[in-house]
Amino acid sequence: MAMKFFQVDAFSSRPFAGNPAAVMPLKEWLPDEMLAAIAAEHNLAETAYFVPQGRDFHLRWFTPTVEMPLCGHATLASAFVVLNHLEPSRDKVVFHTLSGPLTVTRDGDRLIMDFPTRKNEPASVSELAPVAEAIGAKIIDLRRSWTYLAVVESEDVVRTLNPDISKIARLPLDVTVTARGAKADFVSRVFVPKVGIPEDPVTGGAHCALVPYWSEVLERKTFFARQLSSRGGELWLRLEGDRVKMSGHAVLTVTGDVHV
Numbered sequence: 001m002a003m004k005f006f007q008v009d010a011f012s013s014r015p016f017a018g019n020p021a022a023v024m025p026l027k028e029w030l031p032d033e034m035l036a037a038i039a040a041e042h043n044l045a046e047t048a049y050f051v052p053q054g055r056d057f058h059l060r061w062f063t064p065t066v067e068m069p070l071c072g073h074a075t076l077a078s079a080f081v082v083l084n085h086l087e088p089s090r091d092k093v094v095f096h097t098l099s100g101p102l103t104v105t106r107d108g109d110r111l112i113m114d115f116p117t118r119k120n121e122p123a124s125v126s127e128l129a130p131v132a133e134a135i136g137a138k139i140i141d142l143r144r145s146w147t148y149l150a151v152v153e154s155e156d157v158v159r160t161l162n163p164d165i166s167k168i169a170r171l172p173l174d175v176t177v178t179a180r181g182a183k184a185d186f187v188s189r190v191f192v193p194k195v196g197i198p199e200d201p202v203t204g205g206a207h208c209a210l211v212p213y214w215s216e217v218l219e220r221k222t223f224f225a226r227q228l229s230s231r232g233g234e235l236w237l238r239l240e241g242d243r244v245k246m247s248g249h250a251v252l253t254v255t256g257d258v259h260v
Helices: 032-042 072-086 125-135 155-160 165-170 204-218
Strands: 002-010 019-025 046-053 056-062 092-097 100-107 110-116 141-144 148-151 175-180 186-192 197-200 222-227 233-240 243-248 250-259
Touching (some): 019 032, 032 046, 046 072, 056 072, 072 092, 072 100, 072 110, 072 204, 072 250, 125 165, 148 204, 155 175, 155 186, 175 204, 204 222, 204 233
Parallel strands (some): 019 046, 056 092, 148 175, 186 222
Antiparallel strands (some): 002 250, 092 100, 100 110, 175 186, 222 233, 233 243
16 A cells, blocks of 8 residues: 655745655554554654544644654644645645644745643752753753753854753753744754654744743744754744744655555
8 A cells, every 4th residue: 555645844945954744644544553653664753644534634743753742843744735735725724633623824935823832830940950961051041841941041052052862861851942042032942852853853842832931031922933953944923822823834845655
């Protein structure tokens, strides 16, 4: 059996940047062990699978090692495939996920996703030193969210980080490092070895926690953000209550078939 897949670079307007996701439209669900095996074979940060659910779709995301409860870049990539290749007459798609319904809408040459926020709370004093040692940088504020949010002094610190991934893997949580930006409102890098990804190139889900944090610090609701991985990515963001409107580009780079 051959199944079509698309590889899409999300949060970038040019190929071979942003975060690559494999997107596989299915007519019906395959066994979970096969979904996991295909994701491991792709060996990308995420492989997204979706099946029709009326006019909407049921969407799931897999890293090479685990199924994820929320993923931004693979949702953006999936919407790009639906709205540009499968049903180009549409301007909106709704995905039903482990994090509830996620709506993606056209906005010119970008797509806007409507995601839930992720709360953050101050970390304990005892957590500060191990996280600072793992990332190799002074931390000026440390929060607990889906990962640690480690706030550092500058964009240059974020860009030049050389963290010890093995030490991050031994922490209670993975780590997002962030700072105010020079030409962006804030910047970040995301290290998530616990889900099989030493550094994620561009992480929509991380911005569900970063936006509420920086909204509190900067006293504003709209942001332009950059993720400073080697591939890099750009996001336009707005906090609306307990939701984050997250906008970005995407570009198709690979198509092919998976044979099982």
